[in-house]
Amino acid sequence: MERVLVAGIPGAGKTTAAGRLAARLGLPRYELDALHHGPNWTPRPAFRSDVEAFAHTARWVTEDQYTGLLGDLLTTRADTYIWLDLPRYTVMHRVLRRSLARALTRRELWNGNREHFREWRDPEHPIRRAWSHHSAYRRRTLDRLAAHPGLTLVHLTSARAARAWLRTVPRPLPAHPGTTTER
Numbered sequence: 001m002e003r004v005l006v007a008g009i010p011g012a013g014k015t016t017a018a019g020r021l022a023a024r025l026g027l028p029r030y031e032l033d034a035l036h037h038g039p040n041w042t043p044r045p046a047f048r049s050d051v052e053a054f055a056h057t058a059r060w061v062t063e064d065q066y067t068g069l070l071g072d073l074l075t076t077r078a079d080t081y082i083w084l085d086l087p088r089y090t091v092m093h094r095v096l097r098r099s100l101a102r103a104l105t106r107r108e109l110w111n112g113n114r115e116h117f118r119e120w121r122d123p124e125h126p127i128r129r130a131w132s133h134h135s136a137y138r139r140r141t142l143d144r145l146a147a148h149p150g151l152t153l154v155h156l157t158s159a160r161a162a163r164a165w166l167r168t169v170p171r172p173l174p175a176h177p178g179t180t181t182e183r
Helices: 014-025 032-036 047-055 073-077 088-105 117-121 126-132 134-147 159-168
Strands: 003-007 060-063 080-084 152-156
Touching (some): 003 073, 014 060, 014 080, 014 159, 032 047, 032 060, 047 060, 047 073, 080 134, 088 117, 088 126, 126 134, 152 159
Parallel strands (some): 003 060, 003 080
């Protein structure tokens, strides 16, 4: 696992899993939401070029999202695809809890942006997307995987399975002083 995409509907745990996997493997972590959202939730003009830059490096972990803007850019470069295919009730519980906490605490997310309750009415809000796109997301993911048969797939269908799998991922061996490792 050198170039890893972590996929799932909003609330599946992509960001958390990507961060933990990057730490476990010693891989650079790129958070696409932070690269995409500029101040006032405006898309950053450099988003695609920033993603292209890291996508063409040898090692990274990121989420599989923004495919409407990126197409197959990341999928064609990835070697491993972690699919968090969790049940609707699990993702709804998570995304509701997350959005409620963000709106109540007014915690900054990316580039000065904060979540507000009024945004929950937006059809693209993660709560609404998790509910209305759950089945369609699964079909689209199966289609994407069929188009990229060379990817190593890790298909996880519960939070418990995801946590258990992550514990099995071996940590890289530390380099000894005076030695180099080339990939």
